[in-house]
Amino acid sequence: MKIEADFFEDLYLKAKLSFNECILNPDNDYLKDEIDIQIDEIILVEDFIRFQFFKCNIDKFVIEVKLQLISQDNRLIGRYLYYEDEKNTPLDDSLIFE
DSSP states (O other): OOOOHHHHHHHHHHHHHHHHHHHHOGGGGGGGGSSSSOGGGOEEEEEEEEEEEETTEEEEEEEEEEEEEEOTTSOEEEEEEEEEETTSOEEEEEEEEO
8 A cells, every 4th residue: 555645635635524514414503502612613623644454454444534623712622533444435423522
């Protein structure tokens, strides 16, 4: 497996787009009540990308992308995790407020 710099940029972009879809989804309107700032004012900061391999098989893995959620006054208010598999298929996401 060879990884280019664009690969990481693409993953962070996918995670940010997934976060935006999450907060704009009408089913998730309750999220606005869980924090003390406007949800659309959250600043997304790239934190890390992690690969998790299964056993000794390098052809099967999950990629975890973590974004920190920062307020306008520079407070950490939570984190967003985006997961996809080796085929670039989104698997799951998780939004956690502090």
